[in-house]
Amino acid sequence: MNENLRAYVDRRGQKGMDISKSVELFRRYAYVEQSCIRALAGWFLKLPNWETKIILGYQLYAHAERLNELGTRLEELRGGRHRDANIEPGLARIGKELVHAPDDHSFIAGLSWMLGHLVHVYKEHLEVADASANALEIRILLRLQVDVENELHSLQELEKQQYGNSQVNTVHWTQYLEGLIEEAGGISGLGLRSGKSVSALRPEKAQFDWPSPMVFDGRIVHADLGSYQSKLDLPLRDRSIGEFKVYFNEFYAAALLATIIYDSWKLDAPRQYFMDIAHHFWDEVRHAEFGAIRLRELGVEPSVVNMVLFDNSQGLPLLHRLCYLTLGLEVYFMPRKSVRVRYYEQEGDARSQLFADVDWSDESNHVRYGKQWMDYFLKDDARTIEDVQEEIAKYMENNVNNAVGGQKVPW
Ligand SMILES: [Fe+2]
Ligand SMILES: [Fe+2]
Structure with a gap:
């Protein structure tokens, strides 16, 4: 790894990082963190093992928190806005490429490779920062470095567990990424630049396409989960099993959000x-x-998913997908939440009650997010939320009522 923040700081004789370089570096870090988010959102649908999907879901959120911390500081720093207008094409290319790993093992290896570079540059930055002048950046980078190291460790464990120690299949991909980062002078842009073109190293199969349907391994089948009403008269154990199968199926909502995150990569939003x-x-x-x-x-053992609600939404624009989930489905399912918590409480099923209670709380937030961001995106729009809902209903009528199972939009 060939970053060199020390040489930059020594050359200037300031013994710390000036504002314009701090801004540039934070923009570059934020860009890399967000590129990982996009790549994770894409592969969430493609990786077959559901336990891996869950681990990557935790990691996506960790990247988002770090992105948010970097962004918060950028908003305070003089000249720290307009990140995307300032990213050099060499670094932009790495961010775009991460998701295009030729296979699932290469994707995991490529993400680990990227995290390794992030840890390295965060450490170097901490070493050359001035304890007083750069105190705010130091506190942020200390948190970020530990967080990325933890993520890297968990990803390496996952890789070993799923693919063994062999890296034969991933070398091609990581060498290509390494070539790209050498062209860009590292994440910081301050490293030596190789000047060699690496396009010839790009694997032929490096092209991310959305899978349809969402990929699960052979343990999971796509099937019907039965209606809400059909479970209400069952004895406690059977009803819990039925309802927690439906919880397991929330992969459909996560998948819907994954496509929203992916498509929001370059969206102009707060x-x-x-x-x-x-x-x-x-x-x-x-x-x-x-x-x-x-x-x-x-x-x-979890064994069934039903992705119909996700599949139904995939021809819709991002705005409509967001509205469909938050102000359509989540509002529709909301009245069931409190009933469920009370039922488990009455029956003395404390574990089920815990999960149902947390879910109820989370879901109230989701509806709030939906309302807030729909209002934001429609601020300069001639349409109201009701108009968008009507557009969704029309889309569903034209495209979905003829779909497999004849499932209708639930409002
Ligand atoms: Fe949920
Ligand atoms: Fe939700």
């Missing part, structure tokens, strides 16, 4: 928007995890 969609995504991943945890506690 920092909080990116934080909220990542939070929302992660909540849905955790709700699917609630399902898996509780089902296993009840002696049942």
